[in-house]
Amino acid sequence: MATRESIEFDLRQARAQAEKLDDIANSLGSLAKDKFGSSMQRLSQNWRGENADAYLAKGSALQGNISSSASRLHWIAGDIRTIAQNIYNAEMAALETAERRSYNNT
Numbered sequence: 001m002a003t004r005e006s007i008e009f010d011l012r013q014a015r016a017q018a019e020k021l022d023d024i025a026n027s028l029g030s031l032a033k034d035k036f037g038s039s040m041q042r043l044s045q046n047w048r049g050e051n052a053d054a055y056l057a058k059g060s061a062l063q064g065n066i067s068s069s070a071s072r073l074h075w076i077a078g079d080i081r082t083i084a085q086n087i088y089n090a091e092m093a094a095l096e097t098a099e100r101r102s103y104n105n106t
Contacts, residue, residue, distance in 0.1 A: 001098065007091045014084030018077040025073035032066035 040059045044052070 002091055002095060004092070004095060007088060007095065010091075011084050011088040014080055018080040018084070021073050021077040021080070025070040025077065028066055028070035028073065032063050032070065036063050036066065 036059075040056060040063065043059070044056055047055075
């Protein structure tokens with residue numbers, strides 16, 4: 001049977017994992033917006049022509065994909081938190097029910 005401590009530990013672990021996902025998402029978002037964006041801007045200033053335009057279009061699509069992935073990671077982290085809280089609530093309710101039970105040994 002789960003203990004109160006193990007249930008709380010599981011919730012903390014899930015929240016920590018969600019936090020790690022948020023950190024990764026923040027890094028990806030920063031990468032797409034700041035570093036990748038500035039690199040593409042410098043490239044567009046220094047490279048002209050049909051090939052440059054095609055390369056920049058692909059770069060822009062990649063930048064959008066990275067930003068989209070970061071958003072999805074934030075969404076997943078939120079779902080992890082919600083699911084972990086729901087499981088925590090259910091397990092604590094089950095534990096309280098089990099603790100209130102009394103068995104007659106007759």
